Amino acid sequence: MTDSTDQPAPASRIIYTLTDEAPLLATYSFKPIIEAYAAKAGVDVETRDISLAGRIIAQFPDRLTDEQRIDDALAELGELATKPEANIIKLPNISASIPQLKAAIKELQEQGYDLPDYPENPQSDEERDARAKYDKVKGSAVNPVLREGNSDRRAPASVKNYARNHPHRMGAWSADSRTSVATMGQRDFRSNEKSVVVDGDDTLRIEHVAADGTTTVLKEEVKVLAGEVVDATFMDVAALRRFLTEQIARAKADDVLFSLHLKATMMKVSDPIIFGHAVQAFFPTLFEQYGEQLAAAGVSPNDGLGALLSAVADLPDGDAVKAAVEAGLADGPELAMVDSDRGITNLHVPSDVIIDASMPAMIRGGGHMWGPDGEEHDTLAVIPDSSYAGVYQAVIDDCREHGALDPATMGTVPNVGLMAKAAEEYGSHDKTFEVPAAGAVRVVSSAGDVLLEHDVQPGDLWRACQTKDASIRDWVKLAVTRARATGAPAVFWLDETRAHDAHLVEKVHQYLRDHDTDGLAIEIMAPADATAYSLERIRRGEDTISVTGNVLRDYNTDLFPILEVGTSAKMLSIVPLMNGGGLFETGAGGSAPKHVQQLVKENYLRWDSLGEFFALAASFEHLAGREDNARAQVLADTLDRATETFLENDKSPTRKIGGIDNRGSHFYLALYWAQELAGQTDDAELASAFQGLAETLSSQEDAIVDELAAVQGEPADIGGYYRPDADKAAAVMRPSKTLNEALAAL
Known part of the structure; x- marks a missing residue:
């Protein structure tokens, strides 16, 4: 796939984003279908690369060859999102944690990109410049740029009806379940929050005033508009450490799993640090004995237990450090596991356990998480900040009293x-600081008035955010x-x-x-x-x-x-942009790294593109209304009906090889969509255009399914994880010669 940045804007166009991991691979299969069908309505489908690798490459044009350079597509789309003509389909992308960012940099370097290493502790101007550029990329760098509107998210009627007719499995809840949520409730972000509504447009300043009166500007300019809500708060890290130590002891005493639930991807400054404090609290002896040695070797607890264990082989006391880790695991409560077969714990990688996915999965599973023994157990879910922890406790209380919910x-x-x-909080990244010294952090107006102020201690986490x-x-x-x-x-x-x-x-x-x-x-x-x-x-x-x-x-x-x-x-997931455009997001899920691992291992991608189907239909509908494109509306209506048939016929990917995977689901969507288009009566010319394709796909169904199934079971070479080779990925994701020729004929 090529980036179409240099093409002039057509009358009707959809911007389809190239992102990461499973959604990116699925795009190699689905996008040719979209292009072929959209062309019949005079709609061009262009791509923009906002993947983690693409965002990294765009930051360093001066270090790369002409062939390697790419435009900053995210900045371009951010500008487009403020314009009425915006019509963007945004797939899930990696919100990069530090380990993910480092891994992507390493892969790109191995592919020949002259990129600097990620500087943990930048000393020179060059290193500080590199760190600043990488900081633009890590965490949730994409969503705040594109979301120039508020969010309308709901389960489509076809999905809800399918769930009622084919209810998914829900774990049973016991009235004596010991699963619960632990949260601080005091000295945390929620309890320390202060807020002000600014009277007029202004430029605020954030500064730290040390105990000796020394003033350090933390952020020079925070532009605000009249009526804007500005908040500031902090987490008392001493209180956090006491809380974590208490919950570790509580989990052991109650014989439940200990699990930490944060969002180290979106809250890319604060939550990795909180995660690091949890790692230290769980392994106090380890860090008392070897903390200085680990720090000197560049090993940060913020990167998780997995990064620490990967580094021990190069340490003088590596065996002793590993033994201290094993002793800590034996002494503490049992940890919830990400992968019990591989020994991947809740504390291994900060981006592995993301609260908005991990807590619902636990609740759906009857209040259980997986333990080191590969079995399900009651769990103490530790959510340090109390702002929203009560939501999950309320669901747990309801399920404990009334049992599991019934999808039917x-x-x-x-x-x-x-x-x-x-x-709100997701806009706080550039205004979040680990406090360097005792004193106060305050928000000051251009007139010198102190709007918000907190007394703080070294290591406290202070943040401000804005809501226009x-x-x-x-x-x-x-x-x-x-x-x-x-x-x-x-x-x-x-x-x-x-x-x-x-x-x-x-x-x-x-x-x-x-x-x-x-x-x-x-x-x-x-x-x-x-x-x-x-x-x-x-x-x-x-x-x-x-x-x-x-x-x-x-x-x-x-x-x-x-x-x-x-x-x-x-x-x-629809975002009606405030200036009249549309942003259509493909569901609320992540980018499914395990799906990529399965594809590489056995050429089977179980990513479900249903979110893409819904977003595409909404995008066509928006285009039809905005540009009076009747054929775009026909595409939207027929795609909705095709998706309902797709669900009723159960053509979503199965979990294991031997069934329909992502590529097979795309074929069936293309078949049902072509049949709907050929059978609709609103546009006879359009119906005629799809008659042949519908007949071909229907008559060749067995051949196409066989071609798609034939590649399963063997390793797949896509030429890279964070930046796959485009030709190799396309070959892997489009293995049916019959389907490819049918689309080309259209």
Whole structure:
């Protein structure tokens, strides 16, 4: 696949993003189908490379050859997202942790890219420059740039109907389950939060004032607009360490698994540090004895136990360090496992256990996680910050009392999420700091007024974030729109005892007056109460719209879909951009690294592209409405019907070789879509154009399925993990000569 950056913008176009891991590989199979069908409606499909590797390469043009250089596609799309003509389909991408970033750099270096190593402790100007460029890439670098609108996420009717007719397995809950959530509740981000609404446009400054009066500017310019909500808070690291030590002891005393649930990818500054404190708390003797030696060797607990164990072979006391790790594992509680067969624990890699996916999976599994023995066990889920921990405890309490939810009868909880212009905590990356010395951190206006201030100690984690007034106003509008469209109650998940939420409650009341809300049920509830209310309704088969901030948007659009339909990857995720364009995200799932491992090992990709199908239909529909392209609407309508047939005929990928994988599912979608197009009566010319393809795919079904199945079982060479070789990946993902020729003939 080539990047089409240099092409002039056509009248009708869809930008399809090239991302990472399983979604990227699936694109090699699905995109030729999209291009062939879209062309019949006069729609061009262009690609932009926003993969982790692509983002890295774009940062260092001066070090690369002409052939290696690529444009900064993310910056281009960020600008496009502010324009009315934007029509972007965004697939899941890697939100890179430090280990992932280092691995991607190493692979690119091996492919001949002259990239600098990631500087852990930059000393020279050159190293500081390299670190700054890499910091632009790590963590959630993509979403805040593209999300120039708020979020509308819901399970499509076809998916919900399928789940009701074919309910997925839910683990049984016991009334005496010992699974629970542990959270700090004090001296954490939630309890230390302060908030202010700025009166006018300004440029704020963040500074640290040491105990001796020395002032250090942490961030020179924070531009704010009138009415913007600005928050600041910190986590007391001494309190965090006490809390972690207490929960490790508690898990051992209660004989439950210890599991840590963070989001080290999105909260790319704070959460890896919190993760590192947990590693140190779990292995106190190890770090007392060998901490200095590990630090001198560049081994950081923030990178996890896996990175530490990989480095011990090169240490003088490597065997002793390894023995200390084994002793720590034996002395502590049993750790929840990512992969018990391979000994990969909850503390191995900071990006392995992501709270919004790991907690729903545990709840769906009856409150269990996997232990070192390969069996399921009750678990102490440790969520240090208490901002949203109560949501998960409320679900656990409900399941303990009433048993597992029933996908065949349960209602749904769609989400309207406040995320435009990097709203709330997910926009805090460039304003999060590990405090260097005792003193105070404060936010100061251009006039010198101190707006927010905290007394802090060395190592504390301080952060600030912003939420623009225009984003809040648009969020309220979208909530009212969805409530009116569905008739379901809309509940704003806001806690008026929290500083930030108190301001939002005032603004919600203010902006609701701008809309006709007669006959609508609109409520404001604290998150734990809103959870209990939604669960009560969902058990009765009733629907409830959750209207949430940015982090809860992420959490809820995994939590409820995983319980309702088995996965968050089957969500319809629309971002109506504030300036009139559309961003269509392909579900709430991640990028599935294990799927890539399976493909390389046995040429079988079980990635489910259903989210891509939904996003593509919504993209065509948006294009039809915006540009009065009737054929785009026909493509949207027929794709929706084809997807419903696809689900009813159960053509999603199976987990193991021998069945239909991602490539097979794409074939069946193409078949059903061609049949729908050939049979529709809105556009006779379009129907005629697809008649031959529908007949070919139908008559050659057995041959195509056989060609796709024939490659399974042998290793696949894609030429790279973070940056596959395009020709090799295309060959692997398009092994059916019959299907390829049929698409080419169209």
